Amino acid sequence: MVALRGKEIDAFLARPDPARPIILLYGPDAGLVRERADALLASAVDDPNDPFSLVRLDGDELSAEPSRLVDEAMTIPMFGGRRAIRVRAGSRNFASGVDTLADSPLKDCRIVIEAGELRPESPLRKACERARTAVAIACYADDAGALARLINSELRVSNLSIAADARAVLMSLLGGDRQASRNELKKLALYSHGGREVTLDDVMAVVADASELKMDPIVDGAFAGKPDLVETEFAKAMVAGTYPGMIISAAQRHAAWLHKTSLAVAEGTPVSTLLDSGFPRLHFSRKPSAEVALRNFSPARLAGIIEQLATAALESRKQSTLAAVITQRALMSIAVNAKRRG
Numbered sequence: 001m002v003a004l005r006g007k008e009i010d011a012f013l014a015r016p017d018p019a020r021p022i023i024l025l026y027g028p029d030a031g032l033v034r035e036r037a038d039a040l041l042a043s044a045v046d047d048p049n050d051p052f053s054l055v056r057l058d059g060d061e062l063s064a065e066p067s068r069l070v071d072e073a074m075t076i077p078m079f080g081g082r083r084a085i086r087v088r089a090g091s092r093n094f095a096s097g098v099d100t101l102a103d104s105p106l107k108d109c110r111i112v113i114e115a116g117e118l119r120p121e122s123p124l125r126k127a128c129e130r131a132r133t134a135v136a137i138a139c140y141a142d143d144a145g146a147l148a149r150l151i152n153s154e155l156r157v158s159n160l161s162i163a164a165d166a167r168a169v170l171m172s173l174l175g176g177d178r179q180a181s182r183n184e185l186k187k188l189a190l191y192s193h194g195g196r197e198v199t200l201d202d203v204m205a206v207v208a209d210a211s212e213l214k215m216d217p218i219v220d221g222a223f224a225g226k227p228d229l230v231e232t233e234f235a236k237a238m239v240a241g242t243y244p245g246m247i248i249s250a251a252q253r254h255a256a257w258l259h260k261t262s263l264a265v266a267e268g269t270p271v272s273t274l275l276d277s278g279f280p281r282l283h284f285s286r287k288p289s290a291e292v293a294l295r296n297f298s299p300a301r302l303a304g305i306i307e308q309l310a311t312a313a314l315e316s317r318k319q320s321t322l323a324a325v326i327t328q329r330a331l332m333s334i335a336v337n338a339k340r341r342g
Contacts, residue, residue: 003129003136012135016040020135021106022098024128026089026115027139028317031179031243036139037086037112044084044110053083059113060090066097073101073109082108089115090321095123102131116321141317142175150178154185155198162198170203180243215242215250220286222251222331223258223293225338234328244327248313251331255309258293259302266299296338305334 004012013036016023023040025033045053055072062069069087077083087094101111118125128134142150151170155162162170170188174181184207191206192198218237221229237247297305312330316323 022111022134024113024136026118028117028320029139029141030320031177032139033114035178037114040112041084045082055085057087060092062094063092066094069097070100084110087113093123095127098127102133117318147171158189166198166200166203173207177243215247219251219254220289222334224289227335230331230335244323248327252309255306262299
């Protein structure tokens, strides 16, 4: 079984083994899958933009003709040089093509397969793990150590350090998707250009505020019973590159806030008193939407929504390629049912 883990992954990515040209990248962090695939393909061919050097295949299309993968891998470039194949796996099975390639001599051709979360019994994962000429690399969300290293490496390029309080807040806002995290860090470095240290104010101005401004209308629209608003704002957030997992997290935090506040209301405390006193803390601009949400949902229903969002968060991590669909579906369900009584 060739399934790399820990430091083995870093070592392989730094110097890919030519004896194992078939590489499966899979897992819930779609950004990390893409980042690693880009790096492996860039080092495999002289020009990744040359369609004769880099062939792109769709896994679902391959399922109807798995032998096409073998044909492409065995093709000798017209003008010589190295060749690579990039396969985007879908929901259909093309593992038989990998099995055939595992017993075939590949010369100057690297095959990189990108997939979402795969169970151990997945035919594609099993095919790559048992083949002597293949490796399987899991791509999970960055833990605290990996996130800290990512922050350091991105800021170091701009000769920036970061204050301790700024680092703590920044780490709470990143993670889940490597590419999204890296994009936020590049924006932060650009914003802090000319300085020596990234401060908490910098993080709040660039990362926190930007994320919240994109997500607040979506979350507030859902709990206020405005499906049209949710659909429109969610589409904007996707175009802006917002990671769906961050939206789910924002919805979970708001649902917990509403549940705590609704319990206080049920005990006799007026809504206006709770909002004006800042219990729990909420930005003033969101108070009208919060009042509507508290009228729409009882504590019991909010508890059910908290469970519903937790399930959606788990499913979006398991099926990273469907994360946006799962997230939008969960929020639309909340919005459509917001004014239902009972």
